[in-house]
Amino acid sequence: MxxxxxxxxxxxxxxxxxxxxxxxxxxxxxxxxxxxxxxxxxxxxxxxxxxxxFWTCVEKSSFWENDVPTFKNDKFKNTFRIDRSTFQYLVDRLKNLQRADTCWRNAISLEKRIGIALYSLASSAEYRTVASLFGIGRTTVGEIVLEVCREIVFEIVNGFELLGFPQCYEAIDGCHIEVKPPKGEASDYFNFKGWYSTILFAAVNYRYRFTYINIGVQGRCNDSSIFECSALKAYHINNVLFARHFKFIEGVKVPILLIADSAFKLSPYVMKPFPFSVDQIEGEKMFNKKLSSCRRVVENAFGHLKARFRKIGKGLEVNIKNVNTIIKACCIMHNICNNRNDNINQGWIQQSDF
CATH class of the missing domain: 1.20.5 (Single alpha-helices involved in coiled-coils or other helix-helix interfaces)
Incomplete structure (x- = not known):
């Protein structure tokens, strides 16, 4: 015990x-x-x-949540510089900007993000003022503006992807326009087709709109040499956004590209078709078909330009010094008509082919 x-x-x-x-x-x-x-x-x-x-500073503002919904159409357009219908169009097209809510905080809504970017771009206010108005941080305003602008720029890529070719930004090609050069310079304008011309070199997006034009090069030059000396090439080489906005396709890292025909040089920023061969494999045939169907937008844009403005298609009988101005004005009017849905008459296209 x-x-x-x-x-x-x-x-x-x-x-x-x-x-x-x-x-x-x-x-x-x-x-x-x-x-x-x-x-x-x-x-x-x-x-x-x-x-x-605190890790976050909670700002309070009722401008977007309470004031903006009560705006009439005139006041809304005066504030954001666009109509409500155009604003809704941007919301529908820029779905990739939507962010998910987390356990720490609710994400800024897609509509508010686009509203912040539009207000920042439409007004002369500093980011600090915009941040106070929308109840967010100044750094967040800058990030949102840049994200929205990038998404709007690369929305063109999505358009080409719907046509069947991903990671394409523009299609490039050249178009010969007949001119009457001075006798002393005639040999420079004599092209491989057997007549005198100046070249309209252009980049076109998926909506058939000219986004870049280079006018005035003599007809004896080829499209590839024009591109190699152009500001368009320098822009794509120096623009880091195109390299950063890559996408993995079948395990291959693909940046933003231009598409062109077989006359151009293959490079990290220009995609061209596979060389033709009798025993070409099926994959190469399919690739060439997709590329050609998307590259057709630039050929169609030239066709619409010549059909609407027949003087461009038939030839310019003016002083060679005035040719560039006329062609440039026609390209601008083509974009205006395209933007306003002033469609081309199919009969005009048939007439321009003869």
């Missing part, structure tokens, strides 16, 4: 010691964490000049 009491007493002492040690360990850990917390706060104070108690 005495032995049992002795064992129980020893066990009680051991448990008591363990309990005290456990309490001491917990106290030591709390003290350690407290010291680390104060050291972190002291470091933040040294950097920012003040303590940072």
């Amino acid at each position: 005495e032995k049992i009491s002795f064992i129980l007493a020893n066990n009680a002492k051991i448990m008591y010691c363990l309990h005290k040690k456990q309490k001491w360990v917990k106290c030591a850990l709390r003290a350690h964490h407290k010291i680390r917390r104060y050291m972190t706060l002291a470091f933040l104070k040294k950097i920012h000049g003040k303590y940072r108690r």
Whole structure:
């Protein structure tokens, strides 16, 4: 009996010691964490000049949530510089800008993101003012503006993808327009087709709109040499956005590209068809078919230009110094008509083919 009491007493002492040690360990850990917390706060104070108690600063503003929905159409357009219908069009087309809510905070809605970008671009207000108006941070305003602008630029790529060729930005080609050059310069304008011409070199998007034009090169030059010396090539080489906006297709990293016919040089920013061969494999045939069908937009744009403005198709009998101005004006009017859905008459296209 005495032995049992002795064992129980020893066990009680051991448990008591363990309990005290456990309490001491917990106290030591709390003290350690407290010291680390104060050291972190002291470091933040040294950097920012003040303590940072919260990871996000909650701004309160009722402009977008309460005021904008009550705007009449005139006031909405005066504020954002576009109609509500155009705003909704952007919302429908820029779905990739939508962000998901997280456990930490709710994401800024797609409509608000586009509204922030439009207000920033449409007004002369500083980002600090826009941030206060929409109840977000100044840095967030800058990030949203850049994200929306990038998405609008690369929306053209999505258009070509619907046509069947992903990662395409524009289609490029050249068009010969007949002119009457001075006798002393006639040999420079004599083209491989056997007549005198100047070349309209252009880049066209999937909507048949001219996004780049190079006018005035003599007809004896070829399209590839014009492109190699053009500002369009330099723009694609130096624009890092095209390289960064890549996409993996069948395991291959594909950047934003221009598409062209077989006369152009193959490069990291220009895609051309596979060379023709009698025993060409099926995959190459399919690739060439897709590329040619999408590249047709630039040929169709030239066809519409000549059909609408027949003087371009039949030839310009004016002083060679005035040719560039006339062609440039016709390209601009072509874009205006295209933008306003002033469609080309199919009968005009048939007449221009003869």
